[in-house]
Amino acid sequence: MRIKMILLTSMMTLFLSSCMNIEPTVLNEINIATAISYDYIDKDHFTSTAVTPYYLPDKRVNNVTFTATSSLSKDVRQRMNQQTDKPIFSGKIEVVLYSKELAKHDLIRMTDTLIRDPSIGNTVYLAVVDGKAQDVLIKQFGNVDKGTYLSNAIEHNIQSGILPKTNLHLFSYAHNSEGMDPFLPIIKPKNGNPIITGVALFDQGKFVYQTKDHENIIFKMLVETSSNKEGFSAKLGENLFASVYNISSKVSYNIPEPMTNSPIMINLKVEAVLREFTGEQPDKKVIRTIEKKMEKELKQRAEKLIVKLQKLEVDPLGVGEQVRTRTRSWNKDEWKSLYPTIPFQVNVNFEILESGAVE
Amino acid sequence: MINKNEQISPFLVFFLVLKVQMGIGVLGFQRIIIKSAGNDSWIAVILAGLLFSIVIWCMLTLLNLHKQNLMGIHTQLFGKVLGGILNIIWISYWLFMGIAVYRTYVEVVQAWMFPQINVLTFSIVFALLIYYTVSGGFQVITGICFLGVIIPSYLILTIFFPLEYTDFRNLLPVWNHSYKEIALATKNMSLSYLGISTLLMYFPLIKQQKKANKWAQLANIITTLSYLLLIIVSIGFYSENQISRYVWATLSFWSIVQVPFVERFEYIGIATWVIFILPNICLFIWAATKGASVLFNVAPNKITMLYLVILIVVSLSLKNRDQINTFLNYMSYTGFYLYTVYIPILLCLSFIMKKKEVMHEN
Structure with a gap:
């Protein structure tokens, strides 16, 4: 009896599994x-x-x-x-x-x-x-x-x-x-x-x-906390260029009064390594000026980009999400009309960690 | 009266409760609660967990008072006829819960893996497996429950894959929904905790019944924590409108999983899910079998066979998403009221009856 049951069960399992109408997809x-x-x-x-x-x-x-x-x-x-x-x-x-x-x-x-x-x-x-x-x-x-x-x-x-x-x-x-x-x-x-x-x-x-080309890097920095092996360069003065690489950046928002058209602060913290410099030996003071110049450059690019986004009425950076999660009076349509009117202020904190293998 | 071979240690209650609470609901509970409570859904998960902690306490107090299973309590309190009718309601509830779990799983297989699968042959093979387990007795079912917790537990590791794309800022601002919305979400969430009623049937089979409460509560806590983890990651991973489009949000997590040795992780996950839901179906069918065999005085194996025929017929007749959904909704709401209204009432009634008895004796 027992053996009969086992045989019957295994036969059924065997035959029924093949009739399940599953299409074989051989590579x-x-x-x-x-x-x-x-x-x-x-x-x-x-x-x-x-x-x-x-x-x-x-x-x-x-x-x-x-x-x-x-x-x-x-x-x-x-x-x-x-x-x-x-x-x-x-x-x-x-x-x-x-x-x-x-x-x-x-x-x-x-x-x-x-x-x-x-x-x-x-x-x-x-x-x-x-x-x-x-x-x-x-x-x-x-x-x-x-x-x-x-x-x-x-x-x-x-x-x-x-x-x-x-x-x-x-x-x-x-x-x-x-x-x-x-x-x-x-x-x-x-x-x-x-x-x-x-x-x-x-x-x-x-x-x-x-x-455009010059907007790509700053766009990435503004969208997410990122690291970037590629660098970017800035003109510091007459015949004076500096370029940095291994950039790691962190973006954070400071919205004192959400859902009003008071300014929104975007803080960008950037760390990088100096890759190329056309001037003399970069000492502490020179590095500080490079940092300052870079900060200014990034700030300009970021603010220009954001103004452009506001004009297009698109929000790929997710500023709306930042506002939504900070307020209880979120209203999608109200935000849509508010977005192009908000003044943005980008604060960049640029730090050069290393200046390469030479001193 | 109770066969020693059928008894189980109290700590195994942990696996029985945990397994039956976390069933098919894990795959897609997010959509239902996020619909009403949005980013505050995690509060509803905790509240539902607390609610069920109370329900478990009610059940165990009731059982400890009578020292027998639900069938016995019904006949003792309401007599043979009314008690019998109530027993039939519970028996059919368990049977249809088993069918609901099974049909939902088949639907997942149809939607994700094999759209053209022959449900009849699949059901017959599956029914054989259920018959084998249920006819093996309660200890075999407990064993399957144990394995059903241990084997699929590796799936919890897949929660790390979506973390790359989660933004926990979505949880803010906390509590921006009304009490009514949270309450509705709690009610909908509690549907994912159902299943624990089988405890009413297997309680007399536990050795040292006093210890059962501790293990059942612990299982409830673990269930709540697992749901909490899933809902928090879901809120961060999906945007609110996006999740309302996914029927199985947890399954959609798996389509973000990328591992070198397998292109699509869902196939492994859904296959593992068989071991996850088999114990649930078996436990429900076992509870229904046990109840009916006592009630009608028929051999349990014959009843199990009949149930499996019903299971196959019902799963074949539920054809599309709409029908399955309606069926599931009916089951969920019946379950919800059975747990949160019927059981507390039963507890009160039995308290009153006991008091009367004591007064009578004096």
């Missing part, structure tokens, strides 16, 4: 898309391109792209599948690119599918392409998988370059929070080689502004 029988791009056609339609790497026997990587046009991105997948012998899967997508044209209309509609689809991770990088998004994926370059290449490029620029932390989750976070607007990295294809040029700022879901 070399599917196309693993690693990056996807979207380009604008008209109000309802877009072109989508997916890239999947093919690893050839001689260790080369061939990036194959599929392109289709539709109004819903899952329809696009259907059309792409019609072009290939193996089904395309989206589980390993690392980067999603949108053309600037598309971003100008509305990205929220486009990112909805990424959030809804549980097979796509929250750490996917989104980026805006200055030009045709397709170009970044279609042009063959180097011997690497496109998606991984782009994802690594963005990642190292977050860790030590000009980009603040960004991914799908943070984009959705900023878009959904009441006192903050999202931003994304912006990429420019140059002969098929993607170059990260700065940050694209959004008003809710609509692209409005692209940061």
Whole structure:
């Protein structure tokens, strides 16, 4: 009796598990898309391109792209599948690119599918392409998988370059929070080689502004407590330049009277190492003047940037969030009208820790 | 009267209570309470924990007064007919709680891993597992509860991954919601603590019953702390409107996890979750079986089989998110009133009855 039961149970378990209708997805029988791009056609339609790497026997990587046009991105997948012998899967997508044209209309509609689809991770990088998004994926370059290449490029620029932390989750976070607007990295294809040029700022879901070269570093400093291996330089006087690197910065807000148009103080504490100096031996006094100059330079850049953001009525720094968490009389609409009128004051405390290996 | 082989040590009550309190609710309780209490939701979590500490005290006082399980108390207080009806209500509550936990888990599997999974075959295999455990007796269930706490406990480490993206400033300003909102959130939160009523059935099986209170309270504290940790990280990690879009906010944490050896952590997490919810289902089915077998005088194994057939039929007939949600809501509200209204009333009644008895004797 007992043995019969055991046999019956194990047989049932064995056979039933195979009838669970779970689709096997064997690695070399599917196309693993690693990056996807979207380009604008008209109000309802877009072109989508997916890239999947093919690893050839001689260790080369061939990036194959599929392109289709539709109004819903899952329809696009259907059309792409019609072009290939193996089904395309989206589980390993690392980067999603949108053309600037598309971003100008509305990205929220486009990112909805990424959030809804549980097979796509929250750490996917989104980026805006200055030009045709397709170009970044279609042009063959180097011997690497496109998606991984782009994802690594963005990642190292977050860790030590000009980009603040960004991914799908943070984009959705900023878009959904009441006192903050999202931003994304912006990429420019140059002969098929993607170059990260700065940050694209959004008003809710609509692209409005692209940061310039000199704004990138200060933008990162203002957005988050960051460390930055790259440096920046400032002109101290006639033929006198100094440049610093290994910058670590910390931003904090001082809002004495939230939800009024009294000034908001932003304190920036920056520590760095002197990398290049065109003058004489930098002694204590010289270093102090360099610090002073740098403070002035950063303050100017920051205040200029903030005024620009106020004019655009976008708040990628999350000043609204800082105010919201400091007051009980938060009102989203009132803040929206208040934001452009508030005077900002940036206080920079710049400290040079080391002056390199020479004295 | 009670078989020595069925008895358990009092410290195992810790695992039984902890396990049954933390079930499927862990995956997505955040959305429901943040809807009403926003950044003050953590207060609601603590209040709900305190509320259940009182409920546990009520239950144990009641049980210590009568020295028998809920079925016995009902017949003693209300007689055979009325007591029998009340027993049937509780039995069906436990049975449907078991089904609710199971169906929610299947829904998670369908939404996150295998959308086209054949629910029937999956349910049959799962039912076999439940039958095996429940027919093994109470000690086997206690063992499963112990493993159900120990094995998935590594999942708590995944809480470190979202910390990179959390902004704890979101917790401020503290207490900017009204009492009414906090109370509503507390009520909604208490739905995640339900399940402890099975204690009413297994209480006579505990050795040294006086010590049970200590362990049950400790389990309640650990449950509260775990929920507190989750809600605080959730408030920091998501913005308020964002979390209202996620049905399973805890699962969405896992899609931020990046480890070198596995691309998508949810698959490991959801698979581990089987061990997390199996003891809950087994305990509910066991309580319902035990009650019915005493009430109708039928062999427990036959009743378990019948229950499992009901489980499969009901889980197949609940087709979409909407139906499941409605079902869960009904279960939650029934549970809430059973715990916070019915049990205190029962306690008062039994106090009065006892007093009458004492006066009668004098």
